[in-house]
Amino acid sequence: MANIELVELTKHYKQGKTVVRALDGVTLSITAGEFVSVVGRSGSGKTTLLDLVGLLLRPTSGRVVIDGVDTSTLKDGQRADTRGQRLGFIFQEYNLLPALNVMENVLLPLRYVKSRVGDGKARARELLEVVGLTERIRHRPDELSGGEQQRVAIARSLINRPALVLGDEPTGAVDSQTSMELLALMRKMNQEENVTFMIVSHDLELASRADRMIRLKDGRVISDEPLTQPREAEPAVAG
Amino acid sequence: MEIFRNLARRKLRSVLTISGIVIGIFALTTMGAMAEHFNALIDGGVKYFGSSIQVGAPDGQQGSLLPLSKVDEVKKVDGVAAAFPGYSFSAKPGDVATVSFNVPDQIVAGDPGEDRYSVLQITAARGSKLPETRGDVVLGSSMANEFKKNVGDSISLPVRPRDAKPDFVNHPFKVVGILNPTRTAPDNFAYITIPDGQMLLKDSLPAAIRDRIDVSTITMSITAYGKPGTPLSELDRIADRINRQVPGIKALRPSDLVNSFKSGGAIFTAITTGAAVLALVVGGLSVVNTMIMAVTERFREIGLKKAVGAHTYHVLREYLAEAVLIGFLGGAIGYLAGLGLTTLLNTLGKSSNFELFLVTPALTALALGFAVALGALAGVIPALRAARLDPVTALRTTN
Numbered sequence: 202m203a204n205i206e207l208v209e210l211t212k213h214y215k216q217g218k219t220v221v222r223a224l225d226g227v228t229l230s231i232t233a234g235e236f237v238s239v240v241g242r243s244g245s246g247k248t249t250l251l252d253l254v255g256l257l258l259r260p261t262s263g264r265v266v267i268d269g270v271d272t273s274t275l276k277d278g279q280r281a282d283t284r285g286q287r288l289g290f291i292f293q294e295y296n297l298l299p300a301l302n303v304m305e306n307v308l309l310p311l312r313y314v315k316s317r318v319g320d321g322k323a324r325a326r327e328l329l330e331v332v333g334l335t336e337r338i339r340h341r342p343d344e345l346s347g348g349e350q351q352r353v354a355i356a357r358s359l360i361n362r363p364a365l366v367l368g369d370e371p372t373g374a375v376d377s378q379t380s381m382e383l384l385a386l387m388r389k390m391n392q393e394e395n396v397t398f399m400i401v402s403h404d405l406e407l408a409s410r411a412d413r414m415i416r417l418k419d420g421r422v423i424s425d426e427p428l429t430q431p432r433e434a435e436p437a438v439a440g
Numbered sequence: 441m442e443i444f445r446n447l448a449r450r451k452l453r454s455v456l457t458i459s460g461i462v463i464g465i466f467a468l469t470t471m472g473a474m475a476e477h478f479n480a481l482i483d484g485g486v487k488y489f490g491s492s493i494q495v496g497a498p499d500g501q502q503g504s505l506l507p508l509s510k511v512d513e514v515k516k517v518d519g520v521a522a523a524f525p526g527y528s529f530s531a532k533p534g535d536v537a538t539v540s541f542n543v544p545d546q547i548v549a550g551d552p553g554e555d556r557y558s559v560l561q562i563t564a565a566r567g568s569k570l571p572e573t574r575g576d577v578v579l580g581s582s583m584a585n586e587f588k589k590n591v592g593d594s595i596s597l598p599v600r601p602r603d604a605k606p607d608f609v610n611h612p613f614k615v616v617g618i619l620n621p622t623r624t625a626p627d628n629f630a631y632i633t634i635p636d637g638q639m640l641l642k643d644s645l646p647a648a649i650r651d652r653i654d655v656s657t658i659t660m661s662i663t664a665y666g667k668p669g670t671p672l673s674e675l676d677r678i679a680d681r682i683n684r685q686v687p688g689i690k691a692l693r694p695s696d697l698v699n700s701f702k703s704g705g706a707i708f709t710a711i712t713t714g715a716a717v718l719a720l721v722v723g724g725l726s727v728v729n730t731m732i733m734a735v736t737e738r739f740r741e742i743g744l745k746k747a748v749g750a751h752t753y754h755v756l757r758e759y760l761a762e763a764v765l766i767g768f769l770g771g772a773i774g775y776l777a778g779l780g781l782t783t784l785l786n787t788l789g790k791s792s793n794f795e796l797f798l799v800t801p802a803l804t805a806l807a808l809g810f811a812v813a814l815g816a817l818a819g820v821i822p823a824l825r826a827a828r829l830d831p832v833t834a835l836r837t838t839n
Contacts, residue, residue: 257747257832278751285749292835296744300445310748357748 204364204397205231205254210263212249212420223249225420226263233364236391236398238408241417247401248369250417254399255288255367256280268364285314289358289396291387293370295350297342297357303329304338307356317362328356331393332386348379352386359390366390368400372407384410443762446734453730454766460726461770461811462777464719469778469807471715473797475708477623480798481543482705484560484624489697490672491559493679495523495662498690506689508657513686514664519678521667524551525659527637529644531583531630534601543628545583547597549637550663557665562626567591567617571633577613582627584618585790591615597630598640609643611636623798664691672698719810723770724818731763731822742826743834752827759823760816767815768808775807 212224224246231237239247252258254265256272265272267287275283289310297306307325329335332352342350351371358366368387372380384407391398402408409428416424447454495514497504514523531545552570555562562569564578571578577597579589589595596610613632621627632640638655645653664682666675675694682691735742742755782797789795 252832255747257835281746281749281751284747290744290747292744294740296740296835298442298741298744300442300449305442309745313745313749313751313754361749 204233204268205229205399206264206266207250207254208264208266210250210253210265211261212246212253212258213261222420224253224260227417227420227422229415229422229425231365231397231399233397234391234395236388236412237400237415238411238413239399239401239415239417240403240405240408243403245417246420247417249420251367251369251399251401254365255290256284282314285310286317286361287364289361289363289366291351291354291358291366291368291371293373295342295347295354295374297350297353299342302339302341303334303345303353306342306353307360309357310361314361321360324362325356325360328359329353331390332356347375348382351375351379351383355383355386355390359394359396362394363396365397365399368398368402370402371400372402372404380404380407443758443765446762447766450734453733457726457730457766458770458773461719461723461767461814462774464715464721464723464814465771465774465807465811466778466781467715467774468712468719468810469775469799469803470782470797472712472803472806473778473782473799475712476800476803477796477798478708479705480623481625482701484622484626485701486698488558488560488625489701490694491665491670491675492557493520493664493666493675493682493691493694494697495664495682495689495691498688504660506659506662508659510686510689511659511662514662514682514689514691517664517678517682517685519666519670519674519681520664521670522553522557523662523664524554525634526550526661526663527634527641528660529598529637529640531597531628532599532601534603543625545586545599545628546630547632547637547640548629549632549634549640551634554663554665557668560622560624560626562622563620564617565620567615569617569619571616571631571636574633574635575612575614576616576633578617578619578631579615580619580627580629580631581621582790582795583630584615589615589618591618595630597632607647611639662689719814723767723811724814727763727766727815727818728822730766731759731819732825734762735759735822735826738826739829739834739837742829743831743837746829746831747835755829756823756827759826760819763819763823764812764815767811767813767818770815771808771811774811775804778807 207227207229210224210227214221214223227250239250241247249258253260256265260273267283270283272280272283298309301309304322304325307328308321311321326335329338332355334349334352334356337345337349342353345353371387372383375383387398387400388410390396400408400411408414411428413425413427415422495510497506508525511523511525514520527549529547531547535544552572555570565581568578577595579595584590587595593615594612595615596612598610600608600610619626638658641658641660642650642655664678666678672695679691679693682689745755779799782799786795786797
């Protein structure tokens with residue numbers, strides 16, 4: 202069963218008198234538990250696609266359906282609630298709050314939504330153990346390496362047991378070895394938590410390790426291929 | 441905790457912003473304390489003069505000496521419930537007059553029975569409330585502090601000036617009571633009996649006529665009272681009747697005196713308002729500036745919070761809380777600094793009857809409440825700006 206459906210999704214921007222078709226009639230189905238990569242050149246519309254699926258933007262037309270709920274009818278507050286309860290985000294620049302320590306950053310999403318995870322701190326400890334940061338829960342982001350910060354961001358994206366985690370160039374700010382470690386970690390979470398991952402990347406090497414690769418060009422899907430034998434990601438280094 | 445850490449991350453800016461509010465609230469506290477002190481004096485005057493009728497010599501007469509018989513004549517006027525003679529003298533003759541927010545020290549002689557009619561009630565902190573026998577004196581709290589006197593001590597009144605002439609006369613009095621502070625005129629009074637008052641009156645008369653006047657038949661003023669609770673307008677009418685029916689005196693209309701006191705208070709209200717405006721402008725602008733910068737610097741944080749489920753009101757609440765905290769911290773420090781300075785100056789001025797400040801619970805609430813409100817008000821616009829940010833725009837901002 203598909204848990205994400207994109208129906209004729211379109212996003213147009215106005216730049217002066219010119220209309221930019223960032224996304225132009227994208228229709229996709231993503232099944233629960235899939236690990237999907239979205240690739241394309243700069244300006245192909247992949248980040249816009251991610252923002253629309255993440256309910257950070259409203260489409261010009263078309264629908265985003267998450268677990269059977271048509272999000273186009275939701276008001277801003279309901280979209281915020283859906284983001285908080287059903288979605289997780291990983292950004293290229295980690296976006297950790299500098300005033301919070303590791304544990305507090307992981308717990309941040311639970312501050313704004315009704316918790317469905319019971320004991321949030323226990324869940325956070327569990328996730329931090331998986332990402333190998335148990336010993337650093339009191340550290341601030343500026344005391345961590347880039348890879349460690351992104352591990353915190355991965356743990357944060359999963360704290361609310363989301364249906365879908367969206368990654369916008371999640372390995373774009375780290376070296377290639379760390380990139381592979383992070384990917385392995387995300388795959389592990391994808392399998393163990395049965396969470397759908399949708400990762401935008403310009404790195405074909407990384408994208409080819411997904412279950413499925415979607416290519417975008419000029420706001421349209423030009424290919425959507427299952428990767429029948431995705432290459433094994435290198436194991437995550439914990440601790 | 442996150443708010444404190446955010447403030448700590450930008451230490452210099454936080455300190456400068458809080459300093460702006462500290463200065464404003466410090467000004468508000470010190471100026472307000474001065475106004476409170478002055479208003480307490482005025483309130484006492486309004487209470488006293490708004491419940492009695494002051495009778496003195498008619499206009500144009502040099503000095504204020506009235507035949508004691510006038511007291512009985514005043515008593516007969518319709519509406520007058522009681523009338524009492526009164527004597528008052530400077531406790532420190534020859535003292536150089538300076539600008540002061542205090543009542544000058546005075547020696548006051550009156551009828552103990554007047555206490556039953558006076559709205560301005562005095563109470564004894566130690567010993568007696570009023571002197572009963574000749575040679576006794578009851579000191580107001582400020583006078584007792586100024587001259588470091590306690591019950592059982594002796595004090596010579598009037599106080600001999602340093603450059604007194606050889607013929608200067610004063611008399612030893614035994615302190616039989618110290619009054620509780622009233623924050624108004626009685627704090628600076630030394631109460632003596634009427635015979636002692638007449639004795640001081642005689643001392644004060646020019647030598648050429650001193651022995652020819654029987655001071656036991658003279659009073660310096662008369663205070664008349666209506667029945668307890670008589671309204672001000674009725675007291676005015678009684679004053680008018682006294683003027684019509686009793687020749688050779690002048691009864692002042694209580695409302696004229698009350699209005700005179702109140703207009704004096706308006707100046708200090710203006711000073712307090714000025715301090716408040718200063719606090720508003722200096723502190724408010726610094727908070728606005730800091731919060732706008734904080735919002736601008738933290739666009740991505742705001743974007744992230746919205747991405748993970750924060751509603752507009754969550755962000756608004758967080759930034760408002762930060763602004764309110766800045767206001768409160770600045771207010772608390774400014775208030776404590778103001779309280780410290782006013783307490784220090786009052787302590788230093790105690791011995792010279794120069795207490796200028798009165799920090800009341802109302803002023804404390806005003807200073808702290810004002811600081812918090814200022815922080816909240818100044819934080820509203822930046823917080824709204826933060827809360828309304830589009831998450832995508834905020835997330836993609838390059839700081």
